Amino acid sequence: METDRFSSFWAMKWADLLKIEERSLDRKGVMAFHQWLKVCLANDTPLDEMARQIIASSGSTYQVPATNFYRANRSPAERSVAIAQVFLGTRLQCAECHNHPFDRWSQNDYYSWAAAFASVDYRILENRRRDSNDQHEFVGEQIVFDNPGLSVLHPVTRKPAAPAVLGNTTPLPDDQGRRRALAEWLTSPDQSQFAHVQANRIWSHLMGRGLVDPVDDFRSTNPASHPELLNALTRFLVDNHFQLKPLIGAIVDSHAYQRSSMPFEDNQMDDPVNYARVVPRRLTAEQILDSLSMAMQVPIRFNGYAPETQAIEIPGVEAVRSRSRAPSEADQFLKLFGRPARLLTTDEERTCTPTMTQAFQLVNGPLLQRFVAHPENLLQQQLAHHDNSETMIENLFLSLISRRPDPGESNHFNQYFSQASSQREALEDIAWALINSKEMLFRF
Amino acid sequence: MRKRNSYQCSNFSATNLTRRQWLQLGGLGLLGLNARTMLQAQSASPIATVPKAKSVVFLFQWGGPSQIDMFDMKPDAPSGIRSPLSMISSNVPGMPICENLNRMAPLMDKVCLIRSLHHDMVNHNSAGYYALTGHRPPVDDIRLKDTLELYPGYGPVVDALAPNRHPMPTAVSFPYVISDGSATPGQHASFLGKKHDPFLITENPASSHFRLPELSLPESIGFDRLMSRRELQKYIDASSRALDRSAMVSGMDEYYDKALAMLHSENVRKAFDIQSEPQAIREEYGLTPYGQSCLLARRLVEAGSKFITVYFSPSIGGRSRTDGGWDTHGFSDTRMYEIVNEYHLPLTNQVLPAFLTDLDRRGLLEETLVVWMGEFGRTPRINSNISRDHWPHCYTALLAGAGVKSGFVYGASDNHAAYPAENPVTPDDLAATLFHLLGIDPHTHVMGVNNRPLPISNGSVISGILA
Missing domain, CATH: 1.10.3130 (serine acetyltransferase, domain 1)
Structure with a gap:
C-alpha cells in the first residue's frame, strides 16, 4: 500500500468518477487534479476531508486542483447529480423530470438540492480552445467562485427553488458559506450515508461487487445483501478516521477476500451475492x-x-x-x-x-x-x-x-x-x- | 408529446409500462427480482413478427443532401427557392426526379419516397445522432458529447435483440467513422455494451490493398499455427476449468471460438473478398470508396449480415468537388451547384441505381431493405452564396425493397419543400418501422445506464408504407 502503484490505481478509480478528462479540464487541469488525488491517496487523506475539499472548493483550477470538479460539472443539475451519485450513492437523474419511481426522491427534493449548487460560477481567464465550435472544450485557467445571484427554477412553480440539502427542507445559508455548509452536512457524523457509500465502494473494488450493488444506487428498494457487514465496515471506516488504507488492510486480511474462486459441491453456479467464492473478473x-x-x-x-x-x-x-x-x-x-x-x-x-x-x-x-x-x-x-x-x-x-x-x-x-x-x-x-x-x- | 425538454430521462414518459406495473416491479425487488430481470423477461422474445426484411442497408448521406434538388423538386416555386436543376419524369407518374439522377428514372418503381421526414436538430452531430438511432438527442449541440447516456445505433440494437447464429457479424459499418469536429454519436453500442458494437471497417474497399486486419494473419502465422496456439491456450485453461462456470469467463471463450470461426470461415472470408467480384460489376458501382462500399454491402447481405451501415463520407464536406459529404453552404466562396453537379449527384447517379439493380437481379431486394437518407435536408431558400444551408424541418428519405411499397410516395411537403403538408414522419417513426420490418418489436425495452429501462423506439410504425 505504500507503493506508487497503489496510489496510481486508486487515483484511477477516483478519476473515473470525477470526470478527469482533457476536453473540459485541459491538460494542465487534468494533471493538477490527478496529482492532487494521488497525493491524497498516498498520504491516506481521510475521505471525508477529500469530499469537503471538493464540494467547498473555490479558486483557480490550476492552483486549487479540487475546483476542477466544478469545471467538469458546469450546471447545477450536473453538479448536484454528481455529488449525490459519488458521495451519497444516490441516483437522482429520474427525479429531474418526475418523482423517482423506485425511490423516495420527489421533484421538489431534486430542485432544492440542485439549487444548493446553483451559485457556482466561473471566471474564464482565458480559453484557447482549438475548436471554436466546441462549447465543451476549455483550454486555459478558470476561477471557480460563488455568485449568489444565480438560482435554479423549479419547472412547476417557475420560481427559484429554495436551496436545501437532500431530503431536508431546512434552508441553507445563501451567502458564500453555502457550499462549506453542504460539505459539513454531507460528511457530518450523523449523516451516515456518506460513510456507508464509501465503505461499500471500497469493498466493491476489492471484492468485485458492492454489498449494495450498484454502488451508487442506495435506496430502500435496493437493500444491502449483508447489512450487518456493511454497518461493520462503515463503523471501521469511521473509527479509522475515514482513511482508505486501514479498511483495505482489514478487507484483504479477511477470509472473505482470501476465498478461492473454485466452486464447492454446493455452490456450482455463479453466486456473486454471497461471496462464497471469488467471482472471476477481467482485469482492467x-x-x-x-x-x-x-x-x-x-x-x-x-x-x-x-x-x-x-x-x-x-x-x-x-x-x-x-x-x-x-x-x-x-x-x-x-x-x-x-x-x-x-x-x-x-x-x-x-x-x-x-x-x-x-x-x-x-x-x-x-x-x-x-x-x-x-x-x-x-x-x-x-x-x-x-x-x-x-x-x-x-x-x-x-x-x-x-x-x-x-x-x-x-x-x-x-x-x-x-x-x-x-x-x-x-x-x-x-x-x-x-x-x-x-x-x-x-x-x- | 413529441417535445421533450428533459435531459436525463427523456423516455420515461414514453415507457409503456403502467404505474401499476411499475409498482409491481418495485415490489418484486424485495423478492429478489429486480426491474432488470423483469424487463429482460418481458422482452425475452423481441421477435414479435415474421421479419419482412432479412437485412437492412442504411446508406447514410452525411452532410445533408437537398430534398428540393433531388427527390422532391418544386419547379413551380419562385426563383430563389426552386432548383436551378431541371426535373425529369421517371417510370412512375408522380415521382419525377432531378435531371442529374436520370439513371434512377427507370428504377423509381422500386422505390418508396418519404417526403415528409422532419425534426428540429440543425447541427450535424445532433441531427446525425437522431438519424442513426431514431432518438431525439437531449440538446441540439454542434459538438454533442458522445456519452453512454445516448442511444446505440440501429445495428447494435439488432445485434443485441436478434443476433446472427452464424459467423457473419450481425451489424457491420464502413468505410469510415463519421465526425463533425468530434465523433458523431450513434455509431456504436453505447449502453448496450461494447460487445454489441458493429463490426467496423475503416479500410477503403476500393483500394487494391483492401483487407481486414481482424481477418488477416501475419504471413508467418497460418491458420494451422493459430489452431495449435489455441490448443496450447486450452491446455493452460484446463487447470482453471472451474472458472468456466462464470458466465463472463465462458463468454470470453465463446468470443475466441467466434473469432477463430470468422478467421476460418470460407463464407466470411469470401464475403469480404471484394477483389473476387467480376470487374464488370465492380465498374458498374464505380471504383470509388462509396461505390465499392455499396458493393461490399451487397456481398455482406448475401453472406447474412443483418444491419449494414454505409457512410457516404467521413466528414460533412461541402466545399470539395472530389470528396466529402453533402454540406454545401457555399462557404469559402464555393458554390453548391458547381460542387454537387460535379461530385455528389453523379456519384449518386452511378452508385444508387447500380446497387438497386444488382440487388434486384439477384432477388435480394425482396428480402433487403435499403434506406437512403441524410441527417437533414437543405433550406428551401437559396442563400447569398447560391447554396443551401441546413434544413431539418422537412426532407426526403428514400427506401426500397423488403416490406415497403414500391413506386410509392408517402407524405408530402408544402409548395416550397419547407414543411410537411401531409403525413409528417419523424426519425423515431422511421426507426420503429425499420425494427418492425426486421421482426423486432419497436417497443422492446433495453437497459440504459443506471438500469433505466428504455424503449428501442418511441415512434410509431409508418403503416402507410408497408407493402
Missing part, C-alpha cells in the same frame, strides 16, 4: 496492458507521454486529440478494453466485459503481435541465456501468469517445444497461449 484495460508490456519486456507508447509511462499512471483520457494525431496502438487498446471516456460520474462507465473485438485484438491484433514478435522481448532473452526448454518455459509461465507449470503442462509444452521446427516460434506460440489464458486476463 490498464492492468492487462501494463502486465503484458512488463512481462514481455516490450515498451508501449501513449500519445503525449514519455516512453516509460505505464497505462496506470495516465491521468486523463486523451492527452493528444485524436483529430490531430491518430491514437497509438496502446491508446486504442485501452479504449477497446473498456477504459471510460469519463463523461459520466458513475462506476458503470468503465467496463470489463469481454467482447469480440477484444478477442480479435488478443488473437492477432497489432499490439499483441508486437509483444510476441518483438526481436528483443522476453523470448529472445530466454533463448540467449538458457539452453534448456524447461527453464525457458518455466520463466514464461512465471513472467506471464505468476506460477510454474504443473508436471502435465511442463511435459506438454516441452514436448511442443522439442517438436517445433523453430525454437523461437515455439516460444512465441507458448507466449501467445499464456497471454490469452484466463489466468492472465482474469483475476480470481
Whole structure:
C-alpha cells in the first residue's frame, strides 16, 4: 500500500468518477487534479476531508486542483447529480423530470438540492480552445467562485427553488458559506450515508461487487445483501478516521477476500451475492496492458507521454486529440478494453466485459503481435541465456501468469517445444497461449 | 408529446409500462427480482413478427443532401427557392426526379419516397445522432458529447435483440467513422455494451490493398499455427476449468471460438473478398470508396449480415468537388451547384441505381431493405452564396425493397419543400418501422445506464408504407 502503484490505481478509480478528462479540464487541469488525488491517496487523506475539499472548493483550477470538479460539472443539475451519485450513492437523474419511481426522491427534493449548487460560477481567464465550435472544450485557467445571484427554477412553480440539502427542507445559508455548509452536512457524523457509500465502494473494488450493488444506487428498494457487514465496515471506516488504507488492510486480511474462486459441491453456479467464492473478473484495460508490456519486456507508447509511462499512471483520457494525431496502438487498446471516456460520474462507465473485438485484438491484433514478435522481448532473452526448454518455459509461465507449470503442462509444452521446427516460434506460440489464458486476463 | 425538454430521462414518459406495473416491479425487488430481470423477461422474445426484411442497408448521406434538388423538386416555386436543376419524369407518374439522377428514372418503381421526414436538430452531430438511432438527442449541440447516456445505433440494437447464429457479424459499418469536429454519436453500442458494437471497417474497399486486419494473419502465422496456439491456450485453461462456470469467463471463450470461426470461415472470408467480384460489376458501382462500399454491402447481405451501415463520407464536406459529404453552404466562396453537379449527384447517379439493380437481379431486394437518407435536408431558400444551408424541418428519405411499397410516395411537403403538408414522419417513426420490418418489436425495452429501462423506439410504425 505504500507503493506508487497503489496510489496510481486508486487515483484511477477516483478519476473515473470525477470526470478527469482533457476536453473540459485541459491538460494542465487534468494533471493538477490527478496529482492532487494521488497525493491524497498516498498520504491516506481521510475521505471525508477529500469530499469537503471538493464540494467547498473555490479558486483557480490550476492552483486549487479540487475546483476542477466544478469545471467538469458546469450546471447545477450536473453538479448536484454528481455529488449525490459519488458521495451519497444516490441516483437522482429520474427525479429531474418526475418523482423517482423506485425511490423516495420527489421533484421538489431534486430542485432544492440542485439549487444548493446553483451559485457556482466561473471566471474564464482565458480559453484557447482549438475548436471554436466546441462549447465543451476549455483550454486555459478558470476561477471557480460563488455568485449568489444565480438560482435554479423549479419547472412547476417557475420560481427559484429554495436551496436545501437532500431530503431536508431546512434552508441553507445563501451567502458564500453555502457550499462549506453542504460539505459539513454531507460528511457530518450523523449523516451516515456518506460513510456507508464509501465503505461499500471500497469493498466493491476489492471484492468485485458492492454489498449494495450498484454502488451508487442506495435506496430502500435496493437493500444491502449483508447489512450487518456493511454497518461493520462503515463503523471501521469511521473509527479509522475515514482513511482508505486501514479498511483495505482489514478487507484483504479477511477470509472473505482470501476465498478461492473454485466452486464447492454446493455452490456450482455463479453466486456473486454471497461471496462464497471469488467471482472471476477481467482485469482492467490498464492492468492487462501494463502486465503484458512488463512481462514481455516490450515498451508501449501513449500519445503525449514519455516512453516509460505505464497505462496506470495516465491521468486523463486523451492527452493528444485524436483529430490531430491518430491514437497509438496502446491508446486504442485501452479504449477497446473498456477504459471510460469519463463523461459520466458513475462506476458503470468503465467496463470489463469481454467482447469480440477484444478477442480479435488478443488473437492477432497489432499490439499483441508486437509483444510476441518483438526481436528483443522476453523470448529472445530466454533463448540467449538458457539452453534448456524447461527453464525457458518455466520463466514464461512465471513472467506471464505468476506460477510454474504443473508436471502435465511442463511435459506438454516441452514436448511442443522439442517438436517445433523453430525454437523461437515455439516460444512465441507458448507466449501467445499464456497471454490469452484466463489466468492472465482474469483475476480470481 | 413529441417535445421533450428533459435531459436525463427523456423516455420515461414514453415507457409503456403502467404505474401499476411499475409498482409491481418495485415490489418484486424485495423478492429478489429486480426491474432488470423483469424487463429482460418481458422482452425475452423481441421477435414479435415474421421479419419482412432479412437485412437492412442504411446508406447514410452525411452532410445533408437537398430534398428540393433531388427527390422532391418544386419547379413551380419562385426563383430563389426552386432548383436551378431541371426535373425529369421517371417510370412512375408522380415521382419525377432531378435531371442529374436520370439513371434512377427507370428504377423509381422500386422505390418508396418519404417526403415528409422532419425534426428540429440543425447541427450535424445532433441531427446525425437522431438519424442513426431514431432518438431525439437531449440538446441540439454542434459538438454533442458522445456519452453512454445516448442511444446505440440501429445495428447494435439488432445485434443485441436478434443476433446472427452464424459467423457473419450481425451489424457491420464502413468505410469510415463519421465526425463533425468530434465523433458523431450513434455509431456504436453505447449502453448496450461494447460487445454489441458493429463490426467496423475503416479500410477503403476500393483500394487494391483492401483487407481486414481482424481477418488477416501475419504471413508467418497460418491458420494451422493459430489452431495449435489455441490448443496450447486450452491446455493452460484446463487447470482453471472451474472458472468456466462464470458466465463472463465462458463468454470470453465463446468470443475466441467466434473469432477463430470468422478467421476460418470460407463464407466470411469470401464475403469480404471484394477483389473476387467480376470487374464488370465492380465498374458498374464505380471504383470509388462509396461505390465499392455499396458493393461490399451487397456481398455482406448475401453472406447474412443483418444491419449494414454505409457512410457516404467521413466528414460533412461541402466545399470539395472530389470528396466529402453533402454540406454545401457555399462557404469559402464555393458554390453548391458547381460542387454537387460535379461530385455528389453523379456519384449518386452511378452508385444508387447500380446497387438497386444488382440487388434486384439477384432477388435480394425482396428480402433487403435499403434506406437512403441524410441527417437533414437543405433550406428551401437559396442563400447569398447560391447554396443551401441546413434544413431539418422537412426532407426526403428514400427506401426500397423488403416490406415497403414500391413506386410509392408517402407524405408530402408544402409548395416550397419547407414543411410537411401531409403525413409528417419523424426519425423515431422511421426507426420503429425499420425494427418492425426486421421482426423486432419497436417497443422492446433495453437497459440504459443506471438500469433505466428504455424503449428501442418511441415512434410509431409508418403503416402507410408497408407493402
